[in-house]
Amino acid sequence: MAQVLEFKLPDLGEGLTEAEIVRWLVQVGDVVAVDQPVVEVETAKAMVEVPCPYGGVVTARFGEEGTELPVGAPLLTVAVGASAADGATDGSGEGLGERGAEGSDAGSGNVLVGYGTGAPPARRRRVRPAPPTAPARSGTSREAPTAPSAPKSPVRPAEGHANGDAAHRDGTRGDGPVPVISPLVRRLARENGLDLRELTGSGPDGLILRADVEYALRAAAAQGRTAQPTEPHARVSAVPAAATEPHAPTPVSAPGGTRMPLKGVRGAVADKLSRSRREIPDATCWVDADATELMRARTAMNAAGGPKISLLALLARICTAALARFPELNSTVDMDAREVIQLDHVHLGFAAQTERGLVVPVVRDAHARDAEGLTAEFARLTEAARAGTLTPAELTGGTFTLNNYGVFGVDGSTPIINHPEAAMLGVGRIVPKPWVYEGELAVRQVVQLSLTFDHRVCDGGTAGGFLRYVADCVEQPAVLLRTL
Structure with a gap:
């Protein structure tokens, strides 16, 4: 049986806590080798090509180009083992969480700025299929949807990358923290008086991206009102992450000028x-x-x-x-x-x-x-x-x-x-x-x-x-x- 392993954004050293996806080097369904670069990211220090410690078939990518991810956030999932090719098209996700054949647990042993690619853990939890209310996805891919046109309900996160937040695990926001892609996005919303509970994220499992917050701010400015919604139950539809410019900061319109986020270098x-x-x-x-x-x-x-x-x-x-x-x-x-x-x-x-x-x-x-x-x-x-x-x-x-x-x-x-x-x-x-x-x-x-x-x-x-x-x-x- 194939085994789906999750590769997270590694610690890039020098106290760096996040990185921006500049360019994906692989697509869902591609076969990757151990230590093959899979994504190019930009930190506050440099551009870095991040190698994947696993060899197999890419089953999902997390984050569009231009998205900022914190260290430890999922980057992609890879199906490894004898049945990896079948796992790439198995939409059910069943049977992908068990340990693969002997020898499939070998890591590269290399180190990326303090990140060791050792052997994967003995067991991985299964990746659950998306519920019927979620947008349709091909195969087992959990890649972020690229064109949501209407508000959607938060999706229960797959157990392979749940962040431990109770509200996120329950699939409802309730009074708990709102799932946001990075602390910088949360701060951007706070400084502009935007209530994140009134947004529906366009990221994986309803994750709120920078593009969602910036779109809401632009919409509020265009309507001549503050970013804080006036109706308690109104929701702002999120713009797809793919609509943002991948290699340049997205300007946010403001009275009398244009806001340019200070990020990266x-x-x-x-x-x-x-x-x-x-x-x-x-x-x-x-x-x-x-x-x-x-x-x-x-x-x-x-x-x-x-x-x-x-x-x-x-x-x-x-x-x-x-x-x-x-x-x-x-x-x-x-x-x-x-x-x-x-x-x-x-x-x-x-x-x-x-x-x-x-x-x-x-x-x-x-x-x-x-x-x-x-x-x-x-x-x-x-x-x-x-x-x-x-x-x-x-x-x-x-x-x-x-x-x-x-x-x-x-x-x-x-x-x-x-x-x-x-x-x-x-x-x-x-x-x-x-x-x-x-x-x-x-x-x-x-x-x-x-x-x-x-x-x-x-x-x-x-x-x-x-x-x-x-x-x-x-x-x-x-x-x-x-x-x-």
Whole structure:
């Protein structure tokens, strides 16, 4: 007999609690192998392809593209075992809960960011068929309906993925919690005065999706009334989840403007920058530097053959040398212990603008890399950032950030420190300007450097010494020979 196993959204690490479905890589009825990627999701850190630990036939998918799911929510079900192919078309669901043939319980043994795909449990409860009142489904698929046109009664959840909520298990909402796809959706409804009990969800088993709440808010705005229904028993018909744009936040109309939800990368950046402003007493100092000799040195390096050296790599090498002289700026503050922790390794973050928003990839052990190694690592991480394939580990753990905002054609900036770091070096554009060189007025390649630092870790003298050393290395690259 075939066995239906439920695969849930795994813990993606780094404290992430939810992810948005970007693209399904399999359809109901497809045959999947162990560790085959089945869905691409976006977290607040990166885009991740999630592999399935089971091999067999996909019998159901949960959630449309664009839907946010919490960690532990069902992603799909897979029929495994000798009769898996039959199980894919068995609409009754009977007999699918028993353990399969010997050997079908082997997991992949691989790990996805802390998620181990071990052997499945010894027994799984049977997946019950949908009651007659539920919309018709093909085979044993419990995939979310895509086009509900009228309110429907909540459907009793299958025992394979019940969340333990009493009201949800009973199939009625009563006075208990309303089944909602994620806490963010519940908060969206609460902030807009929307009673979730007046909605009928379009998700599996009546689950309320973000699209349902947004549709109700749009409908309320269009009717010129508040989102709170005026009739106690009125229900708002939910829009199908498939009607939402899968790869972009759905705007919610509001008087005088448009609401755009802060989620994914933009939401994570907003939270981090807000925390930085709240907790870090920052200050900024800046200086103009003559980068002519640095540009000539780079030209000479690249003319000598071998891999090309990027300007960012040379600036990073200067940063690591400066941090060796001023280690106070390579630190973090533990306010609970009231301690400043100076860090032994330099994990250098660099700001990268992508279509998904601002991300800060981290070059591990930057202090131990030469210019060629830094150039190669910057190129690799930049390409991964543009493709959206950076892992959470590549986006966290930085100790100092280099921000080359000159690529946007601006001279200066006062950047916000990347919490919990203690400093950030900003580099403006390098442009020809009049400059006094060896006592005479000349046209030189000038750059503005700025340092934003946490005033708890050092005073202005230390910050100024760091920035002056960086400027000296830019103006006279031979200064770096002292630290090589």
